[in-house]
Amino acid sequence: MSHKRLTACTHALSWVAVAVLALAACRQAPAAPAESPAAGSPAAETPAAAPAQPAAEKPIIKLAENPWTGSSVNVYVAKQLLEDKLGYTVEVVTIDENAQWPAVAKGDISAILEIWPSGETHQKGLKQYVEGDKTVDHLGELGVVGKISWYVPKYVVDQYPELATWEGYKKPELARLFATAETGEDGQFLAGDPSWVQYDEEIIQNLGLKLKVVRAGSEQAVLAALDSAYSRKEPLLFYLWTPHSVHNKYELVPVKLPDYSDECYAEANAGKKACDYPKDVLFKVANARLKEAAPDAYQFLANMKLTDADQIAMIADVELNGKTPAEAAKAWIEKHEAVWSKWLPK
Amino acid sequence: MATRSFALPILPRARSSRPWRIASVLALLAGAWLLSLLVPSLTDQFPAHWNLGLREAVDGFSRWVTSNRITSPIFVYFFDPLSTGIDAFVRLIENALLGAHWAVIIGITAIAGWLLGGWRLSLGCSLGFFLCGAMGLWTQTMQTLALMNVSVLFALLIGIPLGIACALSNRFDRVLRPILDAMQVMPAFVYLIPVVLFFGVARVPAVVATVIYAIPPAVRLTSLGIREVQPAAVEAARAFGSTRWQILRKVQLPLALPAIMAGVNQTIMMALGIVVIAAMVGAGGLGREVYLALQRLQVGRAFEAGLAIVVIAIVLDRLSEALSRIDLTQLPSRAAGRAPSWVAPLVIAGLTALCVIAFQDAFPGEWQLGLARPVDGLVRWTRDNLFFITRPLSDFITLYLLNPFRDLLRDIAPWPVMVVAVAAVGYFVSGWRLALGSAIGMFMLGWLGMWSQSMDTLSQVLVTTAITVVLALPVGILASQSDVVRRVLRPILDFLQTVPTFVFLVPVIMLFNVGRVPGIIASVLYAIPVGIRLTELGIRQVSPEAVEAAKAFGSTRAQLIVKVQLPLAKPAIALSVNQMIMMVLAMVVIAGMVGGAGLGLEAVIGLTRSETGIGISAGLCIVILAMILDRITQAWAARQR
Numbered sequence: 006m007s008h009k010r011l012t013a014c015t016h017a018l019s020w021v022a023v024a025v026l027a028l029a030a031c032r033q034a035p036a037a038p039a040e041s042p043a044a045g046s047p048a049a050e051t052p053a054a055a056p057a058q059p060a061a062e063k064p065i066i067k068l069a070e071n072p073w074t075g076s077s078v079n080v081y082v083a084k085q086l087l088e089d090k091l092g093y094t095v096e097v098v099t100i101d102e103n104a105q106w107p108a109v110a111k112g113d114i115s116a117i118l119e120i121w122p123s124g125e126t127h128q129k130g131l132k133q134y135v136e137g138d139k140t141v142d143h144l145g146e147l148g149v150v151g152k153i154s155w156y157v158p159k160y161v162v163d164q165y166p167e168l169a170t171w172e173g174y175k176k177p178e179l180a181r182l183f184a185t186a187e188t189g190e191d192g193q194f195l196a197g198d199p200s201w202v203q204y205d206e207e208i209i210q211n212l213g214l215k216l217k218v219v220r221a222g223s224e225q226a227v228l229a230a231l232d233s234a235y236s237r238k239e240p241l242l243f244y245l246w247t248p249h250s251v252h253n254k255y256e257l258v259p260v261k262l263p264d265y266s267d268e269c270y271a272e273a274n275a276g277k278k279a280c281d282y283p284k285d286v287l288f289k290v291a292n293a294r295l296k297e298a299a300p301d302a303y304q305f306l307a308n309m310k311l312t313d314a315d316q317i318a319m320i321a322d323v324e325l326n327g328k329t330p331a332e333a334a335k336a337w338i339e340k341h342e343a344v345w346s347k348w349l350p351k
Numbered sequence: 352m353a354t355r356s357f358a359l360p361i362l363p364r365a366r367s368s369r370p371w372r373i374a375s376v377l378a379l380l381a382g383a384w385l386l387s388l389l390v391p392s393l394t395d396q397f398p399a400h401w402n403l404g405l406r407e408a409v410d411g412f413s414r415w416v417t418s419n420r421i422t423s424p425i426f427v428y429f430f431d432p433l434s435t436g437i438d439a440f441v442r443l444i445e446n447a448l449l450g451a452h453w454a455v456i457i458g459i460t461a462i463a464g465w466l467l468g469g470w471r472l473s474l475g476c477s478l479g480f481f482l483c484g485a486m487g488l489w490t491q492t493m494q495t496l497a498l499m500n501v502s503v504l505f506a507l508l509i510g511i512p513l514g515i516a517c518a519l520s521n522r523f524d525r526v527l528r529p530i531l532d533a534m535q536v537m538p539a540f541v542y543l544i545p546v547v548l549f550f551g552v553a554r555v556p557a558v559v560a561t562v563i564y565a566i567p568p569a570v571r572l573t574s575l576g577i578r579e580v581q582p583a584a585v586e587a588a589r590a591f592g593s594t595r596w597q598i599l600r601k602v603q604l605p606l607a608l609p610a611i612m613a614g615v616n617q618t619i620m621m622a623l624g625i626v627v628i629a630a631m632v633g634a635g636g637l638g639r640e641v642y643l644a645l646q647r648l649q650v651g652r653a654f655e656a657g658l659a660i661v662v663i664a665i666v667l668d669r670l671s672e673a674l675s676r677i678d679l680t681q682l683p684s685r686a687a688g689r690a691p692s693w694v695a696p697l698v699i700a701g702l703t704a705l706c707v708i709a710f711q712d713a714f715p716g717e718w719q720l721g722l723a724r725p726v727d728g729l730v731r732w733t734r735d736n737l738f739f740i741t742r743p744l745s746d747f748i749t750l751y752l753l754n755p756f757r758d759l760l761r762d763i764a765p766w767p768v769m770v771v772a773v774a775a776v777g778y779f780v781s782g783w784r785l786a787l788g789s790a791i792g793m794f795m796l797g798w799l800g801m802w803s804q805s806m807d808t809l810s811q812v813l814v815t816t817a818i819t820v821v822l823a824l825p826v827g828i829l830a831s832q833s834d835v836v837r838r839v840l841r842p843i844l845d846f847l848q849t850v851p852t853f854v855f856l857v858p859v860i861m862l863f864n865v866g867r868v869p870g871i872i873a874s875v876l877y878a879i880p881v882g883i884r885l886t887e888l889g890i891r892q893v894s895p896e897a898v899e900a901a902k903a904f905g906s907t908r909a910q911l912i913v914k915v916q917l918p919l920a921k922p923a924i925a926l927s928v929n930q931m932i933m934m935v936l937a938m939v940v941i942a943g944m945v946g947g948a949g950l951g952l953e954a955v956i957g958l959t960r961s962e963t964g965i966g967i968s969a970g971l972c973i974v975i976l977a978m979i980l981d982r983i984t985q986a987w988a989a990r991q992r
Contacts, residue, residue, distance in 0.1 A: 072642055072643050072646040073646060074647070098552055098553055098633040099630065099633055099635060099639045099642070099643065100552055100553075100631070100632060100633040101631040101632065101958075101959075103544075103958065103959050103960065103961050104543065104544060104547050104552065104631060104632045104633075104958075104961075105552070106961065107417055107420070107544075107547055107548050108547060108551060108552040108633075110417065110420075111420055111421065111551060113551040113552045113553070114552060125960045126959070126960055126961045129960075129961065133414075133417065133418075134417075137418075138418055140421065185746075185864060185866065186745065186746040186749035186750050186864075186866065187749060187864075187865075187866040187867070187946075195865060198959065199952065199955055199956045199959050199960065200956075200959030200960050219865060219866060219946055220946065220948060220952060221865045221945065221946050222943050222944040222945055222946055222947065222948075222951070222952050222955055223944040223945065223955070224646065225645050225646060225648070225856065225857060225944075226856070226860055226865050226869075226944060226945045226946060227865070228646075228648050228857075229648060229856070229857040229858075229860035229861050229865075230860055230861075230864065230865045232648060232734075232861060233734055233738075233860065233861035233862070233864075236731075236734055236735060237735075237738065250647065324647075
C-alpha cells in the first residue's frame, strides 16, 4: 500500500516537475536582476554591446562595496560608467573593509575605491601589499577628504558652550553630564568601531580630562546609542568622522581639541599624543594585474576623482530622498558629464 | 545541539569522607590565597612571561600565507581549483533558482510540502516563500537558499561519514569529540579572515565557514543514531552471517535514519545561523540586506530580511522534519487511510502554470507588504516610551550584579584562587579528572594572555545564564501545563531561535545603553527558547503514572507541580541549564559588538583589524570556557538522575 503510494507520488512529482520546467523554459531564461552578483546573464549580454571585443579579453571587474553609503555611491558611479562607456561587466562585492585586503591582493576583488588611511588594517595593507609584495597598486586619491573628530549633539553645546572645546571636559561637574553606570563618576567617551585608529585614551589622559572610554565594539552600536540619546536630548560624546551619512540626520558639532601637528604624531611622541586627529585623505587601490588585464579600466579608475560636495550630494540623495545608491549615482552621472568625461582614457 | 551527550567518568562517591574532602579543598583555597599574599609579584596578574606565544605564531603563519598565496603549489593546485569548483557550483544553483519563474519555485515547494506532510504543510511552505517575495526580497532569498543548499550538502557529505566512523570506532570518537566542540563554540568571526586568506571572497568562504559551523550536529546525531540501534538487531544480523558492511548498510543505517534526519534538520538550522556573518565576506543574499540595513540603522529593513531568514529556516525545518517522519523502513500507518491522489499536485501545477502565464518573471512589485515602516515605528515607540523602565533596569544590572561579580572574579580573587575554586567545583560535581581538566583549562586562559578578559566574560556569562534560568523556568512550567500557552509560544520561540541576533542589536542598544547590558539582553533572548523548550519537555515527559498517583492522593495543581513534576523533571531541567550556558557563550562575540568588552571585543578586534593571532587566542579562550562550563554542568546534570 505505502510502496504503491510512494511510487505514485514519485510519478506525480516527476510529471509535475517536467511540466513545470517545460513551462519555465518556454518563457526564456530571464536576466538576473541588476543587484544580483550573479555573473551568468550579464556576461552573455556584453558581447552584444561591444561586438568588436571578444568576451575573453574583457575580464569581469569586481568592485568592493563597503557597508556605508559613501562607498556604495562611488562603486555605482564607477560601475555604470565602466559598463556603459567601456563595455565591461562589473560585479559589486559587498564586503567588510577589513576582509577586502587579501582579496584585492589575490585578484578576487579588482579595485577598492574608498579607503580611509586611519583604519589600522589599511596601514598594514599598504605596507604588506602595496609596498611589500607589490600585488596591489595605489591608484591615487579619491578626492574626498575625511576627518575624525570627537562629536557632541548641537543641543549639548547650546546649553553648555564650554563643552565646545576640550577644556570644558576637565571640569568634573561638566564631564559628569556624560556619566553612565559603566563609567561611574567620570563622563563616558563612546569609542566606536575597533578597527579604527583611536588615540582617545591617550588624549584623555594627557589632557587630564575627566572621561572614561567605553568601547562600543561596532559603528552600529555608536549610531544606535546616538539615535537613542538624540531622541531624548541627552548628552553624548563620541568618536565619529565626516563625511558620514549620520550628519544628514542629526546636528552634530565636533569638539575642538588642540590643533593637529606633525610633532604631536611623531614617533618619538608615542604615548604622549595630546592633539586632534589628522585629516584622512581617502584613496583607491587596485589589484596589480588589472593594469595588464584591463588597461583602460585601470586608467579610468586611477583617473576617477570626486569632491566632498559630489559625494555628500549623492549620500544625501540616498539618505534623505530614499534613492538606491545606483539611482543616486545615475542621477549624478547625468548631471556631471564634464567631470567624468575626463576620467575616460584617451 | 539539543541532543549532545557527553560520557563523563563519574567516580563512585563515598559519602562518609565528604567533610574531609570539603576541608581539604578549603585548605587548598586558603593555601592559594596565602600564596598570592606572600608572592604578590607572581599572583597579582597572570605572569605575562608565561605566555604561550600562540598569537605570534598565528600571525607569522598568516603572513606566510598572504605572501605565498599566489605562488605556492598548495594554493595553485589545491585551494584555488577547490574554490573555483565550489564557486561554480553555487552559481549554478543560484542561477537555476533565479532563472526559474517565482511561481515555479513556490509550486515545487507546495508539491513537496503536500507529498511529505499534507495540505497544511504545503500551504504553509508556499505562503512562506510568497511572504519573502512580498517583502521585496525574492532575489536575496534565492541567493541565500542556494548558498544554504550547497553548504548543507557539503556538511552532510562530510558529516555523515564522519558520524559513521565515530559510531564504529571509540578511539576516533574520542579524538573527534573535542574538535567538534571547538568547531561549534569557536565564534565564526575568528576564522572568517583565515578562511578568506585560503578561499578568497564572496560565495566560497561563506560556504566554507558555514560548513565548519554546521558539521558538528550531522556527525553527532549520525553517531548517536547508529549507537542507539538495538544491539539485538545487530546480533541477529551477525548470526545470519552478515559482513560488517552489510550490517551497517542494511541494519544500522536504516534503523538510525530518524536520528540522521534529525541531524540533517539541525545542520540546516546551524547553517542559517551564520547567514549574516557570511555577508561580511561578500556572500550577498539576505545576510547582506541585514548587514547594510543595520549600518544605516534601518531596523525595519533588517527585520524584513531577518524574517525572510526565519521563513527559510521554518520551511526547511518543517519539510525535513516531515521527511524524517516518513519512516522508510516500516509501513507508514499515517498514510494508509489516504488513497494515492494525483489531484492536489495537479491543482498546484495548474495554478503554477497560470501564474507563469499571467505574471512577470520578477516577483510583482505591487504586492509589496511594506513591513519595514510599522517595525521602524514600533522601534521608535519603544525607544521613546520604554526607556524610563529599561534605563534603571540596565543600571541596576550593571551596578549590582555585573560590577561586583566581575570585580570578584577578575580583581579581588587572585588567579591561583580562581583556578583552585573552579577545580574544586569540578571535583565536587564529578571527580579528580574533571578537577584536573578544569584547572588546566583555567591555566590555559592565562597562558593565552587573556586572563582578565576571560574573567570579565565569565562573570557576564554566569550573570546572563542566571537571568535566563530565572525567566525560562516559570515560562517552561506554564507551557507544560497549558496547551494554549505552548501553541502561542511555539512560533515566538522559533522566531527567537532563528532570527539573526544582529536584528535586535540596534533596538537593544537604544533601550539599554552601550555597555555590557545590551549584550546580556541579546544573549537572554537567544538562549531562552532552549531553556523553555527543554523545561517544558522535561515536565511533559514525567511518567503519567506518577502524576495520576499524585492526583489520586488529592494533590492540588500547585502541589503536583512542586512535589511531583519538578523533582522528576530535574535531570531534564539541569540539561537545559547546560544548553543555556552554551547558547550564552555562543553570543559572547555579539556582546563584544555592543560594548560587552571581554573576550568578545578581542574577537571583534581580531576580525576588524585582521589580527588573526588575537582573534584565535580569544576564540580559543571562549572554547575553553565553554568546555569547562559544559563538562561541569553536564556532570552536575548527570548527578540529578
